[in-house]
């Protein structure tokens with residue numbers, strides 16, 4: 191606690207960076223006069239001369255002179271911090287200058303973007319700057335070929351979305367020839383929208399799978415649960431994270447299946463998945479159905495998450511619910527969480543508009559400190575207090591009226607909703623009111639960026655789900671090139687962009703991301719959130735703290751209401767943090783094991799460790815083969831054999847540990863700590879895995895013909911592999927659910943006291 195008091199997140203002292211930047215201003219005329227701009231020497235990186243040269247390079251190549259605060263941001267990044275800089279402050283340029291600084295120090299830099307569109311946009315936009323400094327830059331997108339990827343990774347600075355980078359790392363994981371490796375050793379990660387990537391998506395596992403095996407029970411179970419009614423056959427808990435059969439429901443299910451659930455725990459799991467899909471996941475909120483497939487909506491970004499799926503059983507259950515053909519499933523060959531992927535980098539830094547709110551998590555999970563960079567021009571946005579209503583109907587009606595009123599004056603309005611379904615409902619309401627909003631819901635990123643860029647035009651009404659991590663700047667008057675200074679001036683006089691949130695998010699940070707779309711670079715602007723007592727945030731996280739009564743017009747004016755809304759949000763934030771912590775405790779051990787095993791794998795892949803181990807284990811066989819086939823052939827075969835079994839055993843270990851984790855709460859109920867129990871299983875299982883690799887390798891080595899193709903002799907690798915992101919089971923594991931309830935109860939108790 192004392193450390194927290196003395197050393198609050200957000201307390202990185204900027205004074206020395208500011209002094210350096212002030213000094214850089216004095217060097218500016220001299221640097222400007224240099225006919226040729228030599229990049230700063232390694233020793234000078236981070237100095238005043240470095241800043242001056244970087245600034246001049248940006249002026250000459252991009253026509254933009256970095257503001258002092260941008261250079262302060264660059265220095266904070268170079269010192270390994272997370273720079274908090276508001277939307278529109280120019281983080282792309284600040285980040286590129288820092289990336290260049292790292293690269294000039296001889297470090298390879300991966301700039302992690304939120305999506306492919308931004309990776310490419312930023313790499314291409316900043317390319318002239320890097321070039322002027324003698325540095326090379328590349329980018330990777332989903333469509334990049336292996337050759338393009340290899341080329342991009344060979345550059346000094348590589349821009350890529352976190353998923354693409356992760357998939358490449360996973361695919362490398364199965365190579366048997368060092369020449370096929372794509373991703374170089376991690377050195378520096380510079381993470382854009384750092385809170386989104388490092389915190390919101392930290393737990394998301396990236397998966398490499400091979401070989402198919404679709405489930406069969408899902409359609410049958412979907413048909414069964416479709417007949418059940420809520421409140422009679424099953425109940426859903428207040429937070430909407432949990433569904434369970436009533437006695438009546440259990441009865442009905444047992445009759446329909448003709449079995450006793452008690453004797454069939456596997457069936458219980460299948461029924462539960464079907465119920466989850468049926469009762470807890472809502473079409474157009476949690477997922478959409480398009481082209482005969484289920485597309486998940488990413489809860490932290492509010493748009494379709496391509497290539498994402500739920501854990502296999504749940505995915506199949508949702509597909510069955512929607513009567514779709516099951517999509518391919520497969521054995522998981524390897525997986526890594528986004529947090530695991532990023533903690534591989536010895537140096538991490540990042541930038542975002544909202545970092546302070548997650549300062550504690552950044553410190554706890556990544557050892558990162560936040561540097562709060564002041565805006566270039568003071569923010570004059572007017573953030574109004576929430577407008578609180580008793581019912582959702584009154585709230586929506588008020589939102590529509592407010593949009594209409596602002597629009598009548600010509601002021602651009604950006605409405606941020608919590609989900610796609612709400613966007614669509616609001617669109618209908620606004621149209622019925624004679625307005626013509628533009629609705630963004632999860633189309634492609636480039637198209638969206640173009641629309642968002644125009645959201646500041648006079649009279650524009652834009653409706654969108656969460657704006658966090660969108661990375662597109664909203665200029666008043668519209669996108670600069672097409673419109674003009676007059677358009678901008680007109681919108682300024684109207685008060686700038688007006689942001690309306692149709693509900694508070696379950697984190698104040700996401701609220702701030704939305705507000706931050708208005709008032710960029712000292713622009714005028716305003717923001718307001720509309721809240722109702724029926725919003726999920728309140729019903730889930732403050733069920734026992736009802737709002738005070740509304741006035742006859744439906745508005746709740748009692749100041750206690752604002753406290754309740756803030757309280758619900760704080761409870762939600764606390765629960766999410768506990769879940770993050772808890773998941774990380776489980777994944778951390780597996781990821782350590784993974785890293786340890788990979789080190790062994792590398793020694794085998796790049797050397798003769800596999801052959802030497804086999805020579806030790808079966809000296810006679812080794813000598814005999816060396817005699818008949820030659821040393822080189824035996825070494826090559828030894829490598830293939832050990833790698834094969836290592837990869838197989840790891841896949842089996844992952845499957846085993848997933849089972850253990852799902853089942854652990856049953857054994858742990860009551861006295862034991864589930865995490866201890868999990869570790870008690872995982873540690874010996876890993877030791878066994880190492881023995882097993884040795885045993886199987888030896889057996890194969892004794893029997894195969896090393897001069898023939900090994901794949902034909904039982905060492906066939908999966909012919910097809912594919913990669914995807916697993917969106918965490920939205921209800922968490924059984925243990926997470928228990929934990930969340932306990933955490934919520936504790937918070938509630940603390941408050942009542």
Ligand code: ADP
Nearest residue numbers: 254255256257276277278279280281282283663
């Ligand atoms: P952020 O990521 O911080 O929201 P961007 O990097 O997208 O902001 O930049 C926002 C806009 O500001 C861009 O259009 C960019 O060209 C512009 N910009 C950035 N730095 C400067 C500068 N020093 N001078 C003028 N314009 C700038």
Ligand code: MG
Nearest residue numbers: 281282661662
């Ligand atoms: Mg940005």
